[in-house]
Structure formats: structure tokens, C-alpha cells
Amino acid sequence: MNHYNNDLRKDCERKDKQAIGMAEAHVDNRSFKCLICLQECNTPRQLPCFHTFCTGCLDTYINSEYVTEDNRTYFPCPVCESPCYPHDKDDPVSSWAGSFPRNQLFASSMFKETESGKTFCHGCLTDDEENVASFWCKACSEALCQPCRVAHRRSKLLSTHKVIAIDEVSKTDIRMPVFVDNTCPRHTGKTIEVYCHDHNALCCVLCMALLHRRCTNVKGIGDTAQMFSLDVIECELGKMTDESKTIVEEDENKLTTLESDYEKMTSNVAMIIEKAKDKLDDLHKRFQTGLDVTYRRHRDSLHERLRTNRIFQANFENTNQLMKVVKGKSPDVDTFIVTEQSKTQLLRHVRRLQQRTGDKHNTFELKMRYDVVLEKVVNVMTTVGRLEVSSSLSSSSHDSLTSIRQIIDTLQATSSATSFSESMSSSDMLSDVGHVTVPSSSITPRIDVWTGSLSLVKSVHKPSILGYITPYLTGVVFIEGEGLLAADYNNKKLILFDDSYEYIRHYDVDNGPIDITRGFEQNELLMTQMNGSVIRCTFQNRVLAGSTSIGKKDCVGMVWGIDTLGDNILIGTDYSVEISTSDFKQVSPIPKRGNSTYVAASPMGLFYYSEEDVIVCRSRDGKEVFRHMCKGIKELRGITLDQDGNVYVCGMESGDIHLISHDGSRERVLLSRMSGITRPYAVVLHPTRQEIIVTSWRENVAFEVYKFCDQ
Template sequence: MSVKQYVCGPCLEEKGEIEGVVYCTECEEPLCDQCKQDHARIKVSKHHTLCDIAAVPPPEIKELLKSLIACPNHEKEEAVYMCKDHDMTCCNKCAMADHRKCEEVKVLADILHDTKADCSALKAVLHDLQQQGERLLDHERQHEELLSEIESEALSSLQTIKQKLLDMYAQLVNNVLSAIADKKKVIIEKLKTNNEKSSQFLKDVKQQSTYIEHVEKFGTHEQVVLLQRRLEKEPVCRLKSSVGELDKSRSKSSFKCVEDTSFDCLLIKIKNSLRIENFNCDVSETGSDTDNSHYKPYTERIPELQSSKSLRTIPVDDKAKRLEPSSCIWIDKYIVISLNRSHVLLVIVEGSDFVISQFNFDSIRWSVSKTGPTDMVITLPGDNKMKFAQLRYGNVHVVTELKTRVPYDHVTRNAPLNQYICMSNSKGQIDILNNDGTLLREISLSSDIKELVHSVLSLCNFNAYNRTLIISNSEKQKLVMLNLNGQTASEYNHPDLRGPNQIAVDNNGNVYMTSDNQIIHQISPSGQYIRSNLLEKGIQCPYGLCFNSTFDKIAVSSVVFGNPHLRVYTFT
């Protein structure tokens, strides 16, 4: 109890302020020496219990003690009964008015007399909750220190760059430190919020513990039992729920300095060689399922035809006479083929002619891209919509539909950062969206790249190996790789590149692209020519291209002698 001066109650009524020396528990007021003597002489109060001022409970504890024994419906009435039917205490009035028909209404003192008053379990729970709260605070402190360490590491990297190329150092410092400041600001705000919540949580735990200590010290046996019941019913359950929420919301996001290129070999790219990105540094959480550190060196593999099937024999719920396979994606054992002219997605089981399902569209223009192990995004630029879908047991299920600010023709996913990269041909722009579909930023594009994107024949894909956006354009007969700041990393032109269509990336970061002249081009992650694979004679217009999950097979949707086909190759 905090030290506090208690003024004598009777003297205060007579406009006098004399410090009390004892406290009357019945009158609930302090008494000075003179009033103490008067109290002992008066017949009504001579048997009142007096105690030392230091033994007086704090005001909030006195209120707690009163509330424990008070009737829930009548604050000024003392609870003398307990109704077991309703599991509540009540006064004489309530017993007569509300509990006359209840079977078990017992005298409160009789019931609680035989009830063991033991708050040790509650104390243990509160102690454990306090320790959890302290651990959470310690976690936030360590996380804040980690941010400083990461910032120091980033500054150290910047110093290394400064020694190699002083002319570009100032610009690099500005870019990296700005990114750090933005991300650190967000994380610090989260830290502050978590600290405040954890501190409030600890206050609450301490308050409940204080209640137990004071009621045990100043209260009766019945009051201790009632407090025990009250805490078990509400505060402790709430505290358990709170600590669980605090644990879930503890700081996890951080950032790190990532090198995108070799400074010694590619100094011309130094300006964009470092970036600050989010990453999960909480060991209790799982990390990203995309790990680019295990890419293997390139070794030449020869594709051998495994199967070929005509799509002409497949029944399609459409009156279109021509089936044109525009693209394909491979999910598990299924190959999903886009038939644009028929506005249909076909789901075919690999290695058989069995079509397990089809998904129809009403939109004139659309595209589909694989964005996860079982996930895909279907764009409907004519309706300014995107459909997020999953393939479940061979059937396409739309999970959610998003209305977009601009018509997006093609979508690819940056899995390491859990973002969607969306290209709009009509607007000539590329946007990066958060995982929830909200706009993160628009990529700044040069006039040449905008012109490239403007073409309705432009397609895009993301290469997670070197974090570049790949754009193929049939009109320009070229492929361009951009970093996520919109700057050209490399371009690919080849005499045999005619009408490039779908792009696929293998697990080594190599880029594969179909070409209208019966050729599949294989390009290195840096945009260098590796080889051109001449497919079998008779194949016309290979449109779609996709790998299986183990990257040992590749599917090509094409036209063979005027008929739509799907061919699957195995790499040897």
C-alpha cells in the first residue's frame, strides 16, 4: 500500500484536518487520538474493531472486498445465499424474488465454509503469464537490436561499394538508406505497439496478482473463495487469450541487405546491386517456400517426345470451330490448357487423353498464369477483374475475385516477396500488387518499354533466380528482361526468333520461349543465347510452354497440321 495521509473522519466533518492514527473497520474511517478515545466511550461504537492506519487496505482493494460480498443485483445488499441452479450469489430480496423456485439455494457462509480457499493454482497461472509477457518484451527488445545490427551490416556493405566505385556511392547510399528507413519505420511502429500491449498485459497480470495478495491479507475466507471464483471465470481466461494474441502478433518482419550482382564483374549495375527486402527472422515461424540458393549449374538436357495428343477430339462446350491453344500450365499431374478462341480452360491428366474437367469464360480476352503449387490467376481485362483460383482434384475452383483499377492482361508472381506483378497492355504499364491485391507501386517504365508493353502480343513472366521480369513481344520479335525498378537488365534478339509466345523458367533460372517457326529458344538467366531446339517436322505455331514441378518434363501446346495438339517431352 502506498504511503498516504488519512484525515480523521469525525474531525473532517467539523472542518478540521487532523491526521488519523487508527482506522475503524466498521465505520470505515480514520480516527485521531481524541476521536479514538470518544469512539471507545460511546456505547454504539465501543466494541468496534480498530486497526493501525498502516493495516488499512487501499481504496481499490476495499471496493473489491465490498464487491465480492455484495449482491450482484443490489450493490448495497450483502449476498447471503448462493443459488446453485443459476451459479450465482444473491441477497434476501433476490432469493425471494428470483430464486423461489430454484431447488438449491443455500446459505453462502455454509457453502463456502467447506470450500477450500487455495489460490496457489491461480498464482501459478498468473506467474506463468507474467513470464510469458516478460519473454515477449525481451523478444521485442532483441528484435530492435537485430534491426540495428542489420542496419550496421547494410552500412558495412555500402562502405565496401564506396571503395570500389566512389562516383556511384552517393546514389547507392541514398537508395539503400531510404529503403531501410521506410521499412524500419514500419517495423519500429509495430515494435512500439507490441511493447505497449505487452506492458499493459503485464500491468493487468500484476493487478490480478495484487488483488489475490490483498484479499488473502485483508479479506475473509469467503472473500478469498469468491475472488478465486471471479478470477477463474473471467480475468484469467481473458489474460490467457491476450497472451495468445500477443504471441501471434509479436514482431516477425525484418529486412536484409541482398546483393543482386557481382561488384567486380558487373560494376555497371552497381546502382541497383543492393536492395532492402522483408524477411521473417522469427524462428517460430516458417520461412518462404522459395529458396534460390540451391540452383544447380546448367547442364545440357535433351528433350525426348513422351506423348502427343490431339485436342481436336476433345469435346468442348462451345460452338467455335477452331480450337487455339494459347498457353498451358502444369499443376501436379494435370496440364491446364487455355483455348482462347473457345474461352475454355481444359484440365488434362498427364500421359493420357482423359480430360478431367473444363472451365468456361464469358469474357472475350483473358489469360491464366500459375502462381503457386496449386494456385493460378485468371485475368479478365475486358471486365477489369482478376480471379484467384486453385486446382483441386483436377477441378478449377475460384477462391476470390478482385476488381482491378486498370485492365491487367498478364499476371506473374514474385514468390519470395509474396507479390503479384501485373501488366496492362492497353495502359502500357506494369504494377506490383500486395498479396491481398492492393497496389504496392507502379514500375517506372521508359518510353521504349511502354511501347513494348502496349502491344497486345506482349507476355510477361518472373524469373525468381535473378529477380527479373521477362517480357516477350511478338511484334518486336524480342525478349526483354527488366529489374523491378523498370530498368533493362538485358535484351534477347535472335534471327530465328519469330513471334515469341509463352515463357517458362526452369529451376536453374534458364528461360525457355516458344517461337512461331517451330523452335524453342533456351536462354541463360542473364539473357544470353544457349541453344535453339528444332521440334519435330510438321509442328506449327507452338504457343504454350510449361514445366512440371520437378522440371524433368516440359509440355508444349501447339498446332500440328492445322489441328491443336499437346506434346509432352522428357529431358534426358
């Protein structure tokens, strides 16, 4: 990877040298475009997904998107469709747009002047007020109006700053100060303090406690930023900008060609109709109507594709402008935060772009096959001819989109910090952010789960596990520093295995344990039991203690799977998925069909569960996102997620393991059959190694371990 980064930097340096002449003549134009109106962003508001829009455009969109009947408390981002929640869901919808933070980087880079060329006060502009500035503070590099000058002088900290008349300052020196928002988008009042390399995520301490407590490759944001390099990102963004321009230019040309074909065909057909005189008038109208409908349909399709790609292009231009804003600063926390935010929104945008335009054609060739007897047999004619449209995606657009996908994949696979000498566990971060470190091992390149194969690592047989009857491992969880803990429903035990999957010891429990997961506190576990109760306990230094019941479900059928979603508990029953608070209150059931319901939660605020032979995905508020029918699978059981949100699920009766993408758009049968298991039941992933552990339903082989490897 270091060789790749070095080559990429050299390539960028060569391109920079070639462009020096152009750069010297180029006038810095730091205007950013709204991704709705595609005009200069006016009072920019940034959503949690990092996409930015005019306040007015966002307000209009929210009011048109919000549906009162659904009683929704969020709206999808206009670009990537990520769920966006207002600061207070009880506020009127008309105030939602203004509740999102201003994008200070966008605002600070939009240099505003009056019609006469005078400068507006920078302080007033941050509050959307336009007052002419009369002074300039050299220390703050800010333009000040008279009232702000007075407030500036009265401040004890600012009173010593040298303030001069605005006329004494060169126009090239007047720029709005650059502000980088380092607040956490998920948790109000919290700042970004750490970076999770397992998920490429900027996090506050609450994010670590609630969403990344199982992650092992975590580092303080300051330490990470010190090793950050902007060269690779800038070069890749430049490539993506060029490719997006190619796509937009191609669409514009194709639209012009389509309009020209339409005009030529309309003219030619009109000439033939004129020759046929009055008797062909009716046929002319029919044809023209069909032609207009066909043209409008394909024109609208191409317009929509063009708009989507223009938004895509504007997004990359915005990102490039961001890089220009921060490039002058030394590599530090602000630069790193902006880069990671940009990578996140670009990834989401590209995924959405693939869904909306990946297979849409942008070439429509209108042809007319005239009836051969048009001039000979006028009296028996029923049509002028048959309109044919051949469509395709141009090779240049296809190549550009493919190139963009590859660049995005490279950015996601390559950390902005090129090397790391130490890593940090999430449990350490919770107690002392940025201070307690543990040595990190060399990072093995991850295998693509969509193309890699699985090989058997180990089979753990019944005789190696102490138990009176055949073990029935219905739930498994990895515990940092402890190993693999499995729930043995048949023998009413919890069984501990080390990191090599060797049996260590077991713990007796009162009722048959069904599923087990990490809790909200360090060393805390949550467990479901066959009597319908949910147990909270602690597990540390191989000691199981403090087992207390936090509730019992009074429902028909059994309680099955359990997981945590933020500060909520998810519980799967025979006929519902129930969402409750951490103290087991305010239960909100989601009815479902089928039984043996297992659940899995994603750090992105989504959760997944089985309903008969279908995987259902819902957002935190219970709204359904998608349903995916697994091909050939029978009797869904265990379910788990990897760090990219991909879903792994067992088919107990079909004897296979399926992989489903986080958005339900892709599926793959990972294992059509296993070595010694015919009825797989539970599944879990190793937190650091690309290994899958699959348990059996009362078979001689208790569980098997498979590892991803290259094909």
C-alpha cells in the first residue's frame, strides 16, 4: 500500500508541475453549489451525511417529502437518502431545515461584497446579516462593521488586536475565516475525539460507547491527524472530477443529438404527410403523438440522468473546493476531519449514483422505417411507419463510472493516515481517550467478501466439549481479551473457548440460554433464556457474575435473538421484534410472521431480522427500509453483520450460509454446504480476523470455523 501511495503522489506531482502555468493564471473561485438547485449555495446547511444544501432548497424539499400520515420524525437526504433527524422531532416541519448546522467551510469560502464592491462584515455574515464593514482586524483576519468593532474593542482577549480601516487592506487579503465543525453529528454537544479504523469513522466518546465498543483498531484523532497525508486524496479527487465531467459532457452531447434527431424526423415525416394530403392527416396526428410521447419519455429519462450526474459532478467540485480551502493549512485535525467527512459523503453518493444511473441508457437513436407502399397504396394504409428506438449506455460514460467506482473503493480501502505505529481498543478509549495504547500487529489486507472464497480452519466436535447431552449452541459472542462465549441451550451452560477455539471452561445457568450479546457497559452481557427472561450479567477475567433478570416477556411463544441498537435493546420473539430502553421499559413491538427470530443491529442505525425466509431491514424508528428474499434458503436462523454492514444468515433446513449487502441489492451463497454440519444454526464473525464461526443444530460437530481467502 505504501508503494501505491508513493507512486500516486509522484503522479500527482507531475500533473501539478504541468498545470503550474494554468494555476498561476487561474482566479481562485471558491463558490460551492447546492446539490438541489445546482446554484451557489445560499446559507448552506449540512446534514449528518455531510451533504450540503441551501436552507431554502432544503426547506422546500423537506416540506414536499414529509408525509403527515406516516407521522415520520425524519426525512431522507435528497442525494444519498440517509435518514436525517431534526434537532427536536417535536418542532414544526417548517423549522427542520434551519435546525441543521451551517456548513461553515462553505460559508467562509463564499466571499461576499456589496454591489459597489464594499466588503460585508464577516461576523454579521455568520448570522446571515449583511452589514458593510469599515474595519479590519489583522490578528483575526476579519472584516468588522462599527458595532462589531465596538464589541471587539471591549473584549478583554481581543482589545490588544491591531484594527485598521478596511480601505488599507488589499482585496486579496480579505477572506472569511475558515471554520471546521468538529462536533459529533450523532450526539449533541460532543466533539470528535477518536477515529475508528475498523469502520473509517470519526467518533466522539459516546459513539465509542454505543456504536464501536467492539472495535479494536481505534486511535485518538490528534495522533491520527499527525500521520495524515492530503496528497493522495487530492489526486484521487482530481481524477474523479475529470471522470464526472466526462459523464456530464457525454450526456449533454447525447441530449443535443437526440433533440436534433427529433427535429429532423419531425420535419421529414411532415413532408411525407404533406404529400399524402388530406387523407393522411389522421395518420400524421397518430404518428406525431406517438413520436412526441416516445421523445418526451426518453428526453425526460436523459434529463433526469443528466441532472443526477450534474449533482454528482457538483459534489466532486465542492469536495475539490474544500480541499483547496484546507490545503493551505498544515496537516492537522481540521484537515483530517474534512477529508474523512468528504470520503463518507462521496461513498454514499457513489452508491446512490450506481443505483440510479448505473444501468440507465444515455444514447437514444430515433429511426423511422417508412412503409414501402406509402405512395402506392394510400387507400389501404393504417400507419405511416413504425417508430424504433435503440438505446445504449455509451462506452465513455460506462468507463468513467467504472473508474469512479474503483477510485472510491481505493479511498475506502486506504486510510488517510498512511501508517500507524500503535492502535487502541475501544474499552481503553472509553476510560482515557488518547492515552492508553496497546501495540498493534501488522495489518493483513482484507479479502473482498463478494469475490473471496471460504476455507475450513477448524471443526470443534462434541467430545471436546464437556456436556451430558449433545451441545446445542444457539448464540455466540466474542469478548475482548476473553475469547468466544457460546450459549449451550441443551446443557443450560455458557461455554468459553480461547482465541484458537479450544475449550477452556463452562458456566452453569438456571435456564437454557438462547442468545447472547454485548451490553451497554464495559464487560456487560445481555442474554435471552427459554423461560422468556432477559438476563444482564458481567464477564471479566473469565468470571461470570452479577446475573440479574431485567425483565420477562409475557408473550405467546419463545424469546430468541437479542442485540443492542444505540441505547435500545432489540429482542426477537416468535411473532414480533420488540424495541425497549436499556432498563427494559417503553417496549415497542413490530409484528412479524414466522418464528425463531434472530436480530442484528448496525452502527448506522439500522437493524435486520428474519421473517419466514425473508430478511427485513428497518431504521431505528421502525420504518421498513427493504425486504430481501434469499434464493433457495429455508428456515432462517442466526444472523450477524460485518464492519461494512453486510448481512450473514444461516439457512438451517437448506444447510447453507448466505451473504446479503447492507442495502439488500446483492446476494451471494457463501457456503452451499459445510464440512461436518448439515443444519447450521448460529453465525458470528471474528472481530479482527476474517473468520466465520457457524454452529450446528444438535450435531456431532458443535461448530466450524471458516476463513476468507483469495479465489
